[in-house]
Amino acid sequence: MILNRSYGVNVYIDKGRNLEGLKTEIRAMNEKLKIDKNEMAKIREIKKAERKSCIESYVAELERSGKKGLELLRFFKNIPSTYKYNWILARRGKLSKTKAVKLHCIECSGWSLREASECVVNTCALYNHRPRSRNED
Numbered sequence: 001m002i003l004n005r006s007y008g009v010n011v012y013i014d015k016g017r018n019l020e021g022l023k024t025e026i027r028a029m030n031e032k033l034k035i036d037k038n039e040m041a042k043i044r045e046i047k048k049a050e051r052k053s054c055i056e057s058y059v060a061e062l063e064r065s066g067k068k069g070l071e072l073l074r075f076f077k078n079i080p081s082t083y084k085y086n087w088i089l090a091r092r093g094k095l096s097k098t099k100a101v102k103l104h105c106i107e108c109s110g111w112s113l114r115e116a117s118e119c120v121v122n123t124c125a126l127y128n129h130r131p132r133s134r135n136e137d
């Protein structure tokens with residue numbers, strides 16, 4: 001018998017087990033899952049705000065830093081918003097090397113992840129490190 005389908009979890013019980021005890025356990029589990037979901041949503045919001053503020057401060061930094069900064073700013077403005085934060089991290093040496101290589105491939109492919117994963121330039125030194133390369137080899 002299926003007792004509960006919440007959050008995609010099916011709980012099966014035997015006829016001999018204490019039904020009320022199980023229901024209480026399931027209610028407690030559901031409450032915990034709800035709290036976890038709310039916590040995750042809050043964490044996502046905080047991270048989003050951090051990324052936004054990081055991008056804004058980077059732009060302000062570039063605007064203050066003269067001709068070279070403005071050249072970089074022109075380039076930066078053309079980066080799709082999905083990749084802006086990681087690009088800043090890469091520039092500051094705070095992105096892992098693997099992620100930085102993948103970001104470079106995406107940049108090389110006109111900021112298209114799909115194009116990067118379908119790259120056919122097998123003479124490139126980064127060919128084996130391009131996004132999703134393991135699935136295709």
Ligand code: SF4
Nearest residue numbers: 105108119121124127
């Ligand atoms: S592997 Fe392909 S996408 Fe990546 S840097 Fe080399 S040429 Fe560009």
